[in-house]
Amino acid sequence: MSVTPQKEWWSAADLAASGLPDIPTTKRGLTKMIDRQNWVAQPGLARRRSGRGGGFEYHWSLLPQRAQQHLLLVATSDQTEKAEAEQMSAAEAWTYYDKLADKAKAKATSRLKAIQLVEALERGGLTKDQAVRNASKQLHCGVRSIWNWFDMIAGIAPSDRLPYLADRHKLAKRPSRAAEIDPTFGEMIKADYLRLGEPDFAACYDRIVRHCEANGIPVASKSATRRWLDRTVSKVTQVLARKGVDAAKAMFPPQERDKTAMHALEAVNADFHTFDVFVRFPGANGEPDTIQRPHMVAIQDIYSARVLAWRIDTTSNGHAVQLAFGDLFREYGIPYHVLLDNGREFANKALTGGAPTRFRFKVKEDDIPGLLTALDVVLHWATPYHGQAKPIERAFRDMCGRIAKHPAFHGAYTGNSPTAKPEDYGSRAVPLEEFLAVLADEIQAHNTRTGRRSEVAMGRSFADVFDESYATAPIRKATKEQERLWLMGVEGLTVNRRTGTVKFQGNTFWAPFLHEHLGKKIAARFDYNDFFDGLHIYALNGEYLGHAECREKVGFFDADEARIHARARKDWLNAEKAALKAHKTLTNAELAKGLSTSLPPEPAAKLEAKVVKMVPNTAKKFRTVAAEQSTPEIDKKRDEIVADLASHRATKPKSRRIEEVDNRELYRRALELERKLEAGDDITSEQKRWLHSYQDTSDYRSMQLMVKNFGEAYLAK
Incomplete structure (x- = not known):
């Protein structure tokens, strides 16, 4: 039995005030919708309104689908499968359909084929009942079932029939069979299990169960507790609590950047990599050889992923980075952008001095511009300890196995962790020259290996991609003056x-x-x-x-x-004299003569003072007093002073000898401080200032020459 709404005919005013779904709430908006859909022209569905005001009334079947479904829902209280279907909009029906299994979707598709077959037979001249019976025989399904399927799609647009023909039994709410977990028990399970160290769930469960049973707290089974924990706590939250922030970050998909709009040498990235190989580095200045793992700084083109420059050193330091960038600039050119991390080997004043975005050190106004800053290279700083932020990490991962485990390094491989040492660990150290030769070959092979699957390589090698773009890209080359910067x-x-x-x-x-x-x-x-x-x-x-x-x-x-030094000094002095002569166009005599002619003339008559003050004569008084004060005691004292002065003059050569001894003592003191500094010992700031000031004196240089020619025995004389 079909269901119809209690009110089948609606005026425009009634529809605007009805609040039905998808019906405009203003009369003006409703009139626009009626005109747009041409309701008046629908035969049998629009009629003149009787009574005052006139106008038209419209059949409820002209209303939007959701409005019709709402009217049908209000008209009946039967909560049948058909009513549940009519409550759903087309979008909701398709959402429900997408969640069904393939078997349920295939069943709905077979029902739709039966409906379409019946409609095709009707168009061929059969009645609907005949068409249904004929389709039932062809498809081997019940006649009543086909009629029920027609009821399920009543009033549904043909394009939206498929989801409405799917079974609705999954819409029914089933009672949950999940075990009830006591809140206290659950909170204790979370507190014990969700912590760093990754404790085993079984151990956590047993501990909490013992405690709860002793205190009368209800517990659940282990499997039910595990299902409850996985249901209430997401997988990411569990990883964050048990493995830490870095493990949780790794679960977030990395950002994929488009490189197709770039060109060769537009941007590069650099980083250090430590090889798991023991290499023998030759000693310098007579020092013994050292055996250690080599550190390589490599610079990679971001567009093509080609490794363009690299350097090997015993440590990760800024000097190696500067040399590698020098090789890049000299061989290929200057990039526009550089991606670095904020390690001290990169974020140092020599390389990035003056850049306001450096994470390390203070930026001062008198900072010397670094290499990249002076060349107008835009710096980008990668997230520390985040390998996904630097594309070169992918190249390093490729090199780990191909270089460190090369057969030429057999016996020198160290393993990639202290717990993964090979059995022949430490049995051999590769000479530096041999390591560099193999490294150069493998990097060349890395760049020229075909079959790369990046969005710009498409089966080609990194070198081919770089060379093709490099030939047409705008490249900045360094001048001779800029070459001094690196x-x-x-x-x-x-x-x-x-x-x-x-x-x-x-x-x-x-x-x-x-x-x-x-x-x-x-x-x-x-x-x-x-x-x-x-x-x-x-x-x-x-x-x-x-x-x-x-x-x-x-x-x-x-x-x-x-003689060479004297000649150089003479040439320098002559050049300075010539420069002075060029600046002085007047001789001293000419200048003096010119100054004398500019003096004012002497006065014709000698000036005389108009006011004269008398000066008393005190000489006689002084002579009288001195004569009166002359006594034998005073004469004796005067003789003693004269004798003392004579004795000081007699011992003056002896004081020069003491001065020479003091100079030797000062040089010995300076020599001790210099040896402390060479040994790496610390001295006070006062000692440093004294040493620097003494080294600039002529006494220090003369003593240094004497010791150089006669040895330190000269200091003991």
Whole structure:
């Protein structure tokens, strides 16, 4: 039996005031909807309204579907399966349908085919009853079932029939069979299980059960408690509580960035990697060789993922980073963006000095601009201890097995953790030259390996992707002046106030232009591999001043070096004299003559004072007093003073000898302080100031030359 609403015909005013779903609440809005859907033209569904006011009344079947369903719901109290279906909107029905299993969806699809077959037979000339019986025979289903399916889709648009033909038994609320958990028992389970250290659930359950049974608290079974815990506490919350923040972060999907809009060398990222291989590093300056794991700083192009530059060192330090960037700039060019982490090897003043976004150290106004800052490279700082933030970590993971476990390093592999040491741990150390050769080959193979599956590689190698983009990309090349920026150093040094020399690492550097910067702080850059080639001197604001050569120390009686030094000093002095002569266009005599002619003329008559004051004559008085005071006692005292002065003059050569002894004692004291500093011992700030001031004196230099030629035995004389 079909159900119809109690009120079938509605005026526009009644519909606007009805509050039915999908019906405009204003008469104007409702009129627009009626005109848009052309209700008046529907035969048998629109009629003239009788009574005052006139107008039209509309059949309830013209209303939107949700409004019709609401009217049907109000008209009947039968909570049948059909009523439940009619309560659902099309969106809700499709949402419910998506949650069904494939078997339930296939059943609804077969019902829809039966409905469509009946409608097709009707269009062929059969009555609906004949069509239903014919479809029942063809599809081997009951006639009554087909009629029920038609009731389920009554008033439903043909495009929305499928979800309404699905079974509705899952909409019924079933009583929960989950065990009731006592709140006190549940809170104790959470407190014990949800903590760092990852305690076993069975152990936590047994502990809490013993406590609850002793105190009369109801408990549940272990399996029911576990299901309750998983149902009330999400998996992410459990990982956060038991494994920590980093483990929870790893569960969040990483951000995927689009590289297709970039080009080669637009952005690079760099990081350090420590290889799990023992390498023998040769000692310097006669020191013994050292065996340790090598540290590699690598720079990778973000667009192509190609490793462009790398350096090996014994530690992770800023010098290796600066050299690697120098190789990158010299070989390929200057990138526009650089992605780094905030480790001290990257966030240091030599590399990123002056950048306001550095996480380490204070940014001062007189900071020397770092290498990347001076080249106008935009710096980006990655999240610390977050490997997903740096693409180069993926390359390092690839290198771990291909390089550290290379057959050439058999016996030198250390394992990737203290608990994963191989049986032959420590049996061999690879020479540095052999390690560098294998490393270069493997990095080349890493760059040229085909079959890469990134969005820009598409089966090609990293090198092919880089080379293709590099040929057409706008590349910034470094000039000769900029090449000096990646030299080592960037030290704040002070020019000597008297000689204009610069002392650095125990060596003296000098150039004539330094006399224009006496006592000022400067920046110095130098070639790490050719330190004695000299220093490139910069002002603190980055202005290049010139090149200062290293003044090598020579033997005391080296006549050739003495002549070279004298000739250089003579040439320098002649150049300064010529510069002075160019500035002084007047000689001293010409200047004096010119000044004498500008003096005012002498007065014609000698001036005489108009007022004269008498000066009393006291000389006689003084002579009289001195004569009166002359006594034998005074004469004796005067003779003693004269004798004492004579004795001091007689011992003056002896005081010079004492001064020489004091100079030796001062030099011995300075020598002890210098040896403490070389050994790495600490001295006080007062001792440092005294030592620096004494080293600038001529006494120190003369004693240093004497000790160099006659040995430290000279100090004992």
